[in-house]
Amino acid sequence: MCGITAIVSRDKRNRNNSLHNALKILELRGPDEQGVWEDELISIGHRRLSVMGVTNGKQPISSQDEQIVVACNGELYDYRKLRREFAGEYPFKTDSDSEVLIPLYIKYGIEGMMKYLIGEFAFVIYDKRIDTLYAARDRFGIKPLCWYHDQYQTVIASKAKAIMACGVKAEWDNISLMQSLSMHYQPTDRTMFANIRQVEPGHILVCKKGTPPKTIKYWDINYPKDTLYTPLTSAEERKYIDEFHGLLYESVKTRLISDVPVCCHLSGGLDSSTIAGMMSKIRSNEPTHCFSIVFPDTDTEYDEDRLATETVEHIGGVMHRIKISQSQIVDNLADAVYHSEGLAVNGHLSCKYLLNQEIRKEGFKVALTGEGADECLAGYPHLRKDIIANLSNAEREEWTKRLYQTNLAIIGTEIAVGNTLDCSALEHKLGFIPSFLQAKASIGHRMYLFLSDDMLKECSSHDFFNELLARYEIDNLLKRRHTVNQSLYFWIKLTLCNYILGTLGDGCEMASSIEGRLPFLDHRLFEYAAKLPMQMKIKAYTNEKYILKEAAKPYITNRVYNRQKHPFQSPPITRFFSKEDFSRMRDELTSLEFSNIGIFDTNKVAKLIDSIPSMSVLDQTIFEPVVMLMLTIKHMNNRFLQ
Numbered sequence: 001m002c003g004i005t006a007i008v009s010r011d012k013r014n015r016n017n018s019l020h021n022a023l024k025i026l027e028l029r030g031p032d033e034q035g036v037w038e039d040e041l042i043s044i045g046h047r048r049l050s051v052m053g054v055t056n057g058k059q060p061i062s063s064q065d066e067q068i069v070v071a072c073n074g075e076l077y078d079y080r081k082l083r084r085e086f087a088g089e090y091p092f093k094t095d096s097d098s099e100v101l102i103p104l105y106i107k108y109g110i111e112g113m114m115k116y117l118i119g120e121f122a123f124v125i126y127d128k129r130i131d132t133l134y135a136a137r138d139r140f141g142i143k144p145l146c147w148y149h150d151q152y153q154t155v156i157a158s159k160a161k162a163i164m165a166c167g168v169k170a171e172w173d174n175i176s177l178m179q180s181l182s183m184h185y186q187p188t189d190r191t192m193f194a195n196i197r198q199v200e201p202g203h204i205l206v207c208k209k210g211t212p213p214k215t216i217k218y219w220d221i222n223y224p225k226d227t228l229y230t231p232l233t234s235a236e237e238r239k240y241i242d243e244f245h246g247l248l249y250e251s252v253k254t255r256l257i258s259d260v261p262v263c264c265h266l267s268g269g270l271d272s273s274t275i276a277g278m279m280s281k282i283r284s285n286e287p288t289h290c291f292s293i294v295f296p297d298t299d300t301e302y303d304e305d306r307l308a309t310e311t312v313e314h315i316g317g318v319m320h321r322i323k324i325s326q327s328q329i330v331d332n333l334a335d336a337v338y339h340s341e342g343l344a345v346n347g348h349l350s351c352k353y354l355l356n357q358e359i360r361k362e363g364f365k366v367a368l369t370g371e372g373a374d375e376c377l378a379g380y381p382h383l384r385k386d387i388i389a390n391l392s393n394a395e396r397e398e399w400t401k402r403l404y405q406t407n408l409a410i411i412g413t414e415i416a417v418g419n420t421l422d423c424s425a426l427e428h429k430l431g432f433i434p435s436f437l438q439a440k441a442s443i444g445h446r447m448y449l450f451l452s453d454d455m456l457k458e459c460s461s462h463d464f465f466n467e468l469l470a471r472y473e474i475d476n477l478l479k480r481r482h483t484v485n486q487s488l489y490f491w492i493k494l495t496l497c498n499y500i501l502g503t504l505g506d507g508c509e510m511a512s513s514i515e516g517r518l519p520f521l522d523h524r525l526f527e528y529a530a531k532l533p534m535q536m537k538i539k540a541y542t543n544e545k546y547i548l549k550e551a552a553k554p555y556i557t558n559r560v561y562n563r564q565k566h567p568f569q570s571p572p573i574t575r576f577f578s579k580e581d582f583s584r585m586r587d588e589l590t591s592l593e594f595s596n597i598g599i600f601d602t603n604k605v606a607k608l609i610d611s612i613p614s615m616s617v618l619d620q621t622i623f624e625p626v627v628m629l630m631l632t633i634k635h636m637n638n639r640f641l642q
Contacts (some may be wrong), residue, residue, distance in 0.1 A: 001045040002059070002073040003029030003510075004145075005162055006124045008133060008207060009153040016621045018106055018166035019043045022157055024529065025165045028339075029073070035059050037069050040134065041125055041209075046071040049513055051365055052079075053095030054259045054628075061099050061586060064091060067128045072098035072123030073141045073158055075517070082116065101125060110134045110204055113554035114218045118254075120518065122199070124156055126240040133207040135516060139219045140372070140524045141201030143189065145507055147213065148196050150562035154207050156199075160191045160341050161640070168196065170640045177599075178459045181451065182196065182421060182444040183437070185473070189215075191515070192341065192636065201497050221298045222477060223485035228535045236502060237550075240536050244528065245551035250277040251522040252548045255368055262517075263320075263359060264368040265569045266290035268307025269466050270552065270560055271379075275519060275553025280315035288317040288432030291359050291367070293351050295571050296323055302571045306561060314557050322358045326349055326573055330581050330616060337635040340507030342498065345443070347570035352508040360512040367509070371500055372520035375492050376529045378484050378537040379545040385435035386487045404582050419445045425465040428586055431473060434487035436495070437465075443625045450604045450626065468494075480533055569587035574612050582598050585609065589630055597637050600630060 003026030009015045023045045030047025037060040046059040052075065060071040079097035082104065090103035101256045104113040104323045105125055120142035135147045135156045137565055148155045148163045155163050164170050171194040183185045186192065188200045199205045202219035251273060256262055264279055266272045280288040290312050294305040305321065312319040329347035336353035337344070359367055374380045388396050396507075420441035423433045449457060472478070472493065478486045509516040520526075532547065539546040542564070549561055573581065586609045588594060595602040609627075612620060
């Protein structure tokens with residue numbers, strides 16, 4: 001994994017200074033090596049984390065005639081096959097997987113080449129012949145890529161802070177901020193900072209001399225038109241299971257290709273346990289190192305140590321426990337916000353930050369993770385609420401009751417509790433309200449209770465749900481699709497990209513120079529899963545990720561196989577807190593510094609904080625997203641906007 005920067009400007013002196021500053025900021029993304037390529041109008045810089053082609057993979061890489069230049073962040077897993085295909089056409093200069101981008105571009109052009117790319121990536125290509133700079137991002141947005149443009153310069157970089165290092169002032173992006181407060185999502189084309197945008201997942205940014213940058217979409221999720229369960233025979237089910245197993249096994253095997261040691265994240269859940277089990281099978285001659293977060297001072301609903309330990313014993317792996325206290329979550333939150341550049345609704349952000357620190361201390365650079373499985377296979381509990389949306393009132397009431405009883409840890413965050421912001425636009429357009437969006441609207445409703453008058457007025461002037469619906473091709477991509485797939489589409493666009501993959505994923509991983517690899521987000525596997533009959537994903541309204549459970553049987557314990565989905569959750573800081581942590585939290589959220597941000601009414605915030613110790617367990621849990629958003633906004637303001 002790496003960090004990249006490209007600057008287009010006629011002011012070479014300032015351009016060189018900016019590039020130096022940006023690459024310094026990106027050092028943790030690539031601590032092993034630095035490279036620069038430049039000519040009269042453009043400078044391209046690269047910070048390298050050596051994972052593939054360790055001794056001969058320096059970037060940027062140019063073609064023989066210096067007319068095409070590339071710098072890439074990520075992995076292109078099919079590069080060996082592509083190198084063989086181009087062996088007689090293109091003289092390779094390095095061992096880097098990234099160099100295949102040059103002959104692909106020369107032969108197929110920027111749009112045509114994208115279908116040949118398998119992996120997690122963000123890259124820039126400069127074509128000197130037509131004086132055009134391209135910036136492209138992988139299909140799901142696993143790897144970040146930001147950009148800025150004004151009349152003097154265009155800057156592209158892996159992180160927003162690198163663009164700030166080029167002299168761009170950090171200011172809140174009011175749209176991103178308001179949508180984070182109202183619905184806890186950040187648009188995929190924006191950062192939290194004004195005028196610093198993102199290349200959207202599955203898109204290409206085109207920067208051509210004399211014209212403003214434009215974007216081209218090269219990929220999107222396309223679910224089948226399917227609203228009903230299709231009866232399947234046991235033979236048909238077995239065929240689906242075997243095909244899925246083959247694709248997942250190959251995806252894991254592919255992501256174990258590395259010139260440095262590889263480990264994995266492990267919770268007590270199905271997804272990471274499956275990855276660990278397959279790793280152990282594929283690399284049977286060496287133990288699989290598993291890194292697991294444990295919470296020894298909290299309830300068993302949050303601490304999954306026993307389950308993870310059983311999995312490690314089952315596969316003959318090596319267990320690395322990272323014990324995390326509530327104080328550590330609070331202590332490390334500011335640094336986690338800085339590196340991730342994102343806001344959070346729970347302590348998961350600090351936990352991922354600490355997890356990757358420990359992985360690096362143990363000498364690993366690459367870690368496989370289970371993220372993406374729930375998006376691939378409709379694994380989230382809240383999707384069960386979407387699947388029963390069309391049942392009779394009595395049936396829906398009964399299944400909803402069961403859902404709430406078995407998912408207490410996510411009530412209020414993924415499943416709505418109490419009043420919500422107005423969701424009628426969703427129901428009017430889609431025919432139902434996706435349950436997670438209703439949950440986000442319930443967080444927004446609680447958040448509005450503590451906004452300053454000015455911010456409340458500004459937020460209330462927007463119809464965020466209508467604005468959301470206007471962004472996407474509802475009639476083309478969602479009409480006549482299963483309610484679960486409609487909900488998943490929005491979740492992937494709103495939560496997966498910026499929060500799960502960006503804030504919790506790449507941001508926390510690269511803070512410790514760790515490359516995360518996600519087998520479940522291989523686009524070939526994902527496209528196969530998207531077309532599966534719904535009962536292969538959710539069976540009988542309760543059995544989530546049915547096909548994965550069956551495919552994973554040889555690799556997981558019986559307890560993991562029989563366990564119902566339980567999303568990883570850090571213990572709420574509003575529930576498990578010491579007097580010292582509570583006092584510190586109160587001081588931070590009632591300080592003059594916090595008040596001066598102008599977003600919240602600090603008197604109302606103080607009353608909220610003071611009421612937390614006497615709240616019920618449920619209320620302490622459902623108010624955690626409100627408190628965490630406040631804290632992470634404060635930390636982001638302090639680290640970037642002061």
